[in-house]
Amino acid sequence: MKKIAVIGTGGTGYTVAADLSMRGHKVWLCSTGMEENPIKSTEYSKTMELTGAVQGSAVIHAVTNDIQTALADVELVICCTVSNWDEDVARIIAPYIMPGSKVLLSAGNLGSLIYYRVFKECAAENIIVGETSGNLFSCRRPDENTVLIGNAYGPKDAAAFPARNTPCLIEAFKDVYELTPSSCILEAAFSAPNLLSHISLTLVNAGAIENSREPYYIFKQGICRSTINLADGLWKEKKAVMDALGFHCAPSPSNSFRKYANQDIHEFDHFKDLEGPDSLTVRHITEDIPILGCLFLSVARAVGVETPLYASMVKVAEAINQTNYYEQGRTTENLGIGHLRGIQIPQYFQQAD
Structure with missing residues (x-):
């Protein structure tokens, strides 16, 4: 003990x-x-x-x-x-x-x-x-x-x-x-799964989330053909960044989304019973986007990989909540390592003393 x-x-x-x-x-x-x-x-x-x-x-x-x-x-x-x-x-x-x-x-x-x-x-x-x-x-x-x-x-x-x-x-x-x-x-x-999963399921379901009179269950109600395709598009940009960094990239979250949506699969029933979000001002957005999403965008720029779809999703979140998440976020610039480029990024985190 x-x-x-x-x-x-x-x-x-x-x-x-x-x-x-x-x-x-x-x-x-x-x-x-x-x-x-x-x-x-x-x-x-x-x-x-x-x-x-x-x-x-x-x-x-x-x-x-x-x-x-x-x-x-x-x-x-x-x-x-x-x-x-x-x-x-x-x-x-x-x-x-x-x-x-x-x-x-x-x-x-x-x-x-x-x-x-x-x-x-x-x-x-x-x-x-x-x-x-x-x-x-x-x-x-x-x-x-x-x-x-x-x-x-x-x-x-x-x-x-x-x-x-x-x-x-x-x-x-x-x-x-x-x-x-x-x-x-x-x-x-x-x-981490939240780099893609929350951003792909919340923003395009804003109306359903904000107008729901009952608790909203994002992994029951938010998955559809559109969000599966969106997750795949975001994943392609993530994989390009991970490849540039020399990191392993797990498969697209759409693989899990399809399982959650399959009524014959009960392995994830408890997970799907997790309630929320009830608005777009909760941590699905206010933590994941400035802390994780904006970090991702800043690293992508530093290694020279274009991520237009992910960047547009962050812009949508900023417009919805009228907040400049990138300016206040956990970016390479705000962490004091904005001068690093390319292979220097993974080397900093792997070799720093």
Whole structure:
């Protein structure tokens, strides 16, 4: 049994804390104070029912807003917060994290680079930080004491920054979650399903999402011939970028979309039962596009690959929400590496010290 701190009390945080608790780990689930419903009690335990693809009952050892207490004597930390908050969360935990700790970001989207820089600035010593490709779980928290899990855990691609720390990260978490190494955090980020899946299913279904009087289920109601073809078009641009970077490119998400739409296949029923989105101002857009999509566009430009379809989708999202996502997004320019070109991009993430 390990003592593990889980940072972030959204659906993913509660799901990870409940899953680990059910498997015998001593989990401290900690609010950052930035969540929609931040924890206000100093410390209490909570019984959670796991439903969907993983079922059971768990008692989380402690749920708290006390970062210092949650991180005391903890060597393994899992951060399950929105990527837009990465710098803020890193600064919140930096004063209290133990030297030698291993920090894993669920769906990091290059957040490891942000954490690494903050920890270095704050003199947090000998911390290894890395991230998974995509969320640890697809999940929702429908009520106070229940989590709905769309998929059982399967091995996740992961990488650390700097990349030389990836083996140590994977070894540290081997008894917690099985991780497989990516060449670097950029490959892990671009291999995440949300780079294509949400953008292809939300924008063209805006009317159905915003006018729905009942909960909207994007993987039940959003898949059709048009969105399948759109996903394939976006995937062709992604593959060109991945090829230019020397990264492996998984098949188009349209392969999964066709399975979700097949009424005779029930393997994904729990996943399709995940509710949302209910508008185009939720994280399907406000996280995935500025953090992941704009990063993709900036890297594509740096390696000289044209991505007109993806760029147009980002422009549509910017017009819908009247926000310049590229200007505020996680781009190479905003990360301070806008001068890198071509092969220098993957080399930076694979070889940086």
